[in-house]
Amino acid sequence: MERLPSWLRQHLAAVRAVAVLTVLLGLIYPLVTTGVAQALFSGNANGSIIEQDGKAVGSSLIGQSFTDADGKPVRKYFQSRPSAAGDGYDPTSTSASNLGPEDVIDTGDRQSLLTQVCARSKAIGELEGVSGARPYCTPGGVGAVLKVFPGKAVSVNQPCPAVPFIATYQGLKVECAQPGEDYAAGRTVPVRGDVTAVPVPADAVTAGGSGLDPHISVAYAELQAPRVAEERGLGQAEVRQLIRRHTTGRALGFMGEPAVNVLELNLALDRS
Template sequence: MERLPGWLRRHVAAIRAVVVLTLLLGAVYPLAVTGVAQALFNGRANGSMIERDGRAVGSALIGQSFTDAEGKAVGTYFQSRPSAAGDGYDMLSTAASNLGPEDVVDVLPVPGAEEGGRQSLLTQVCARSKEIGEREGVSGARPYCTPDGVGAVLKVFPAVGLPIRVVSVNQACPATPFVAEYGGVKVECGRPGEDYSAGRTVPVRGDVTHIRVPGDAVTASGSGLDPHISVAYAELQAPRVAKARGMDEGRVRALIAAHTDGRGLGFMGEPAVNVLELNLALDQG
């Protein structure tokens, strides 16, 4: 080695470091961590898979949908919260929607156009709340939502000064605007393809005082993989599930309590219900 040129010695040393670190970090360390995980946390290390009748039906840590072939909620099961991960609970696309509270204006679809429109986060929440309310037999009304399940948002022209034109931008014509007038001006329905960006955005809260559909029922988690729902959302679904299965509602609520996880470390977060475990318990009677 001493007789090798300096530049060559440096290359040999670099190659040796690559080989040693590859063995240590690419083989020895992963095998050691895997061995410890299998020895101490076997169930969790393998994904906390849940099996029934000899086959895996899901994971206790990853949410899933309980829908039919057409994507409609199955009435005999508790429903999970929405997911923004791929087509829903896709572990290879775990993500949030990245839409924030200021995303309130839809892009209305133009009939016959190749590209469809885009629902704002507000309209997504409103539509989900309306659908869940109808499914569970309660009011799905929320602040800033129209009765037909879109964001209650106006565009006012001009942006500054007295209004001379007002448009309910999320209600495509020929829909009837959720309010007839604003500032003494008749409200128009939204026309697909028209640019309303120059107007002033005015969300309208409405007079909703009691929200029956919980927030986790209409919003996705940050990962899009959350296997839990709130106790409030589970309790909301209990009458529908009990009726669909012909079960005593008290029995269904007892199963909810039995599959409710407490706060992390006793003080972090809120109690939550594992949907898959609850639905499997229902199937067992």
């Protein structure tokens, strides 16, 4: 029998390798891992679904918003961390905002990260009855940032006819920003202000890397406790006890910080 050419033998070997690997890695391996997951970790493998009265209400691994039809916080519920995933907590669009600490100047179609933080802090301060003031934020809830030129300074995140958050900077008069004006040539100067105490925690005003965070910090939960207790007619001690009950410790005992699962806490409040 005539021996096959070497190039044909190589191609046949490649086809056999593809077929074997397809069966092993595309069929057998997924079936085995799925079977093991279902046998040993069925709850986690199926999405860690939380049910109430026989109905799925969410997942312990994916956050959700507790707002009304207008997007306003429902006052009787603890509020989640902000989300940058789609319209909020969309598992199909999990992502961060990709904005960094140097993103401080608003543009015509987008708020800077600094202004987003300032606006969230102001809103949370009003909701919880505390000061929402933060360093580098104006009292109106935008980034306190100047563009400095020879002879003038412009509060670039305060379009006219807004009154600038400071009247002068190093002897220069501070002006409001004229819409459509290009201030890129100026020197960027964030102004810290004299804020010392910041009652609103960082996780309340910044979105997490996944945009799906189901937890908030203990500090943020404690900040919300008086409002929730008042809305529900409960004692603050009772609400804080529920917070402690739904607080998870550090991973492996030393990684990260304790955190509170918002959905589980709100469901426990509904049952109380």
